[in-house]
Amino acid sequence: MARHVIQNRLRELMAAKGRRENRTITQSAVSKETGLARHTVDRWARNEVVRMDDTTLIALCVYFGCQPGDLLIMVEQEESGEIAPEYKTPALVAH
16 A cells, blocks of 8 residues: 655755746755754755644745645655655646
């Protein structure tokens, strides 16, 4: 039976914001510009977040100009622990 997990699209949103603003958005920049701890941003970037704090989620959504559904996606994980192929490169595009 397949299991579902929540993943985030932080790196994709960083890249999209960087393209829009013609600059490189680093994890340090996200931390500085949102007021979030660097450790928090690093964990989000590595998809290692298991519990989501609403304050963090709001800060990231405000920063990227998005909704929680743009930042978080539910993906199917196969029995082997691998993410199903159709979810490895989400076709979702940030606004």
